[in-house]
Amino acid sequence: MSPKPQMSIGMNILGFGSHSAAWRMGEVPANAYLDAEYYCNIARISERGTLDAIFLADGPALGGDVAQHPAGRLEPTVLLTAVALATQRIGVIATASTTYNDPFNLARRFSSLDHISGGRAAWNVVTNAGDAAAQNFGLAGAPLHVDRYARADEFIDITLKLWDSWEDDAIIGDAVSGRFADPAKVHTPDFVGKHFSVKGPLNLPRSPQGRTVLVQAGSSEGGKALGSRYADAIFTTQTTLEDGQGFYQEMKHRARQWGRNPAHLKIMPGLSTVIGSTEAEAHARFDRLNDFYGEEGLLYQVAARVGLSVAELDPDAPLPWDRIGPVASFERGSHGFLEAQLNLARRENLSIRQLSRRILVGHRLLVGTPEQVADTLEHWFLAGAADGFNIMPDMFPSGVEIFVDEVVPLLRQRGVFRHEYTGHTLRDHLGLPYPASQYARSA
Amino acid sequence: MSPKPQMSIGMNILGFGSHSAAWRMGEVPANAYLDAEYYCNIARISERGTLDAIFLADGPALGGDVAQHPAGRLEPTVLLTAVALATQRIGVIATASTTYNDPFNLARRFSSLDHISGGRAAWNVVTNAGDAAAQNFGLAGAPLHVDRYARADEFIDITLKLWDSWEDDAIIGDAVSGRFADPAKVHTPDFVGKHFSVKGPLNLPRSPQGRTVLVQAGSSEGGKALGSRYADAIFTTQTTLEDGQGFYQEMKHRARQWGRNPAHLKIMPGLSTVIGSTEAEAHARFDRLNDFYGEEGLLYQVAARVGLSVAELDPDAPLPWDRIGPVASFERGSHGFLEAQLNLARRENLSIRQLSRRILVGHRLLVGTPEQVADTLEHWFLAGAADGFNIMPDMFPSGVEIFVDEVVPLLRQRGVFRHEYTGHTLRDHLGLPYPASQYARSA
Secondary structure: OOOOOOOEEEEEOOOOOOOOOHHHHOOOOOOHHHOHHHHHHHHHHHHHOOOOEEEEOOOOOOOOOOOOOOOOOOOHHHHHHHHHHOOOOOEEEEEEEOOOOOHHHHHHHHHHHHHHOOOOEEEEEEOOOOHHHHHOOOOOOOOOHHHHHHHHHHHHHHHHHHHHOEOOOOEEEEOOOOEEEOHHHEOOOOEEOOOOEEOOOOOOOOEOOEOOEEEEOOOOHHHHHHHHHHOOEEEEOOOOHHHHHHHHHHHHHHHHHOOOOHHHOEEEEEEEEEEOOOHHHHHHHHHHHHHOOHHHHHHHHHHHHHOOOHHHOOOOOOOOHHHOOOHHHOOOOOHHHHHHHHHHHHHOOOOHHHHHOOOOOOOEEEEEOHHHHHHHHHHHHHOOOOOEEEEEEOOOOHHHHHHHHHHHHHHHHOOOOOOOOOOOOHHHHHOOOOOOOOOOOOO | OOOOOOOEEEEEOOOOOOOOOHHHHOOOOOOHHHOHHHHHHHHHHHHHOOOOEEEEOOOOOOOOOOOOOOOOOOOHHHHHHHHHHOOOOOEEEEEEEOOOOOHHHHHHHHHHHHHHHOOOEEEEEEOOOOHHHHOOOOOOOOOOHHHHHHHHHHHHHHHHHHHHOEOOOOEEEEOOOOEEEOHHHEOOOOEEOOOOEEOOOOOOOOEOOEOOEEEEOOOOHHHHHHHHHHOOEEEEOOOOHHHHHHHHHHHHHHHHHOOOOHHHOEEEEEEEEEEOOOHHHHHHHHHHHHHOOHHHHHHHHHHHHHOOOHHHOOOOOOOOHHHOOOHHHOOOOOHHHHHHHHHHHHHOOOOHHHHHOOOOOOOEEEEEOHHHHHHHHHHHHHOOOOOEEEEEEOOOOHHHHHHHHHHHHHHHHOOOOOOOOOOOOHHHHHOOOOOOOOOOOOO
16 A cells, blocks of 8 residues: 655745734844844754745845835855754755856755755745846846746756766765776766856766755746746645646646656645634734734735725725736736735635735735644645645744644644655655756666 | 964865875765865864864866866855854855856855854955866856956955945844834945946845955965955965065055055965874875875876976976976966976975975975974964965864864964954954944944
8 A cells, every 4th residue: 555645845934924024023033034043943843843845035136125124135055054954854945046146156056055955955946027136137127037937947957967967976986096986977068058058067976866956936837837847846826726726737737748757746835824723813813913014004015016005095995906907017026926816806805905914925825723724735735736835924933833833743643744754855855756867878 | 561463374175185185095985075064073173273264265167187086066155154053163264256156146145154154254256267167157268367357356346335235233123113224224336337237235234244254365466456455364375484475565565555454464375284293204194195196196296287298207307497388378277376386396496206295285385293383384473474374284184183283282382373262253363353334424
């Protein structure tokens, strides 16, 4: 009898939590986000819950309003090296841009992280839509979507070649004879493309996972094409089970079309959580967070997303649909998030005031008990809408503590989540095979 | 009475040691250089000896002959984050290229390392002469020397602006009122230059050292100009006391010409060490290392450096001076190293066989007792040839153990080296002041 399928769970450390008032709750000092120990602590708690990985979003520009919100981020590959040293088994997923990096440097840095972590590294590939990032790299604005994705495709192709450039058994390491490596097993990709020319080989032998795990999160056509072709895991925003099932089917189908085994493409929707022992406690926790914004602040969050001012909105009416342009026309923010929010508002015919309490970072939001969280995770998993989840607690560290101490035991009881780690690498946790080097000759 | 001046000491971890046969001695496994713990161990030993910093050289290309030598390196900013987590006080100096990086990304990564290490980070600025690196970044060969240094100058200028872009007291962090930062203290450099345009600000508040310590090692005119203008410390190859004194005077003079306090530019020559309890033991240790190459291998090292074949050389004669072109015409290797070696051979009228036992990586070599090492360090320090030293042991970990356990106590007895750390940051160790942000208004 084959073992029952198990879900994967990633912990998304979005600053102080996915509620942007989290820093005001005083759980940690206002400069905690600049301290590696803040992240190490969350990672150790997550590891106690045998989660698959922790995840760090990123972008190479100062976003947001520094007057009102903690801004800036430690660079993820560096920060997650610290986290890897503070943990033993949990995976570490760092976001990095294909638009604002060079393949050789980035391939090497992820390979280094994979070596140092003993095979626990993953790269979340992003292309960065915003102009602020572009302006830090000599451009007036972000390159066109199509160009960003063409560059990303080439970037990943090169990166895989560099990671594969040393075969698994290239190192001989015989101190007596003085033979260090077999030069026939160290390959020079000599890549010449439209965006990059990279000779190689990588100046690092192959890392413990062979290739760093690849994660992708784009929901555009370009993003889905790229993700289904190369990614090991897809992070996605899905707000209804039906949408989740549809996306799941689509991505598995796309993977098959690339000649891949669809089981090796893991679909992981996001879930923002506000958890309390009772529903009343959960809502009280959420109210405490929302109260920092007041009515005006909450309405502003909706207004800013749809590109209108608060004064133009009637809080008790639905969104003024005729004044909101097509999602594709928005220059700021995630199109996937905006679309999910607009769909939610339309589907449930929410007033703007109601919507303002349902959106958080843009992912599906659940305010409820550990049982309710476990129910929804189990339901989506068994109903074919997810292979795992990217959990985004409202605030840290209490949000991850509640999840690990109260939700994880329920998932274990129900037989859908591991009781202990069964492998050592992130690939092991995710159930992904070890990838052969593309340069290895079949025996 | 002001305290007696103290020398600074950096430990240069060049793979398995500065003798290229070190990996064959079996002190550590042949893949130890891919394991963070190998470096953490050396750093902890160095910290036991209250050394100022450990240092990692680097280049973004696979150099050397993989058949015969361990090749490739973990990326230094990532690796030194691991080392910082394993230590408390010692500085960590990472080499990175201005020719093959973007200022925004690199400024941010070093700022991250400085935050995570609590103010112990330094950047060793290099421009990378070799073509192999260029070919990993879309170029047929390295840019011209003058262009590399012009780019480096602009790169550093931007980097300092990004590090300064948040003033020291920009963060208010008042969770009660919700005021996170004072926007008037977060500046947008908006740099537009010949090589780069970078808007900023950096997406990280100012780091514990204000600015990461800057190290520079170029001995060309361009390197000396750049180093005297921007660097906090200069790593240099000097093989005689007179040359060392001359270089020291020149760099202090150059610093003064830039309007700097020359005491804030630390001159640190390299010293390769092969240490034994007696001279005989030291030479026996060196012979064991050299024996791995045999006569032919040693001669090859000389031949390769001067661009000739072994067959063209008479081991018992001096170098064929008329067949060796000007140093500036050599495309491979460090011009500083080559010049120092040629000067050594000429000065002492060495045969090629004798020279082959005197060169190692190219820095001054001392094969001798702890007393002899302490003597030379003290002598150079007191004679105005050095503010400190970059120590390059023959092999690890024994080379650093001997240095820390047998040389450091002598230097302490003589009153020229600290008994304990008196500060927490690398700036503290080096005796460098905390730099004000260039954007801070004088009160």
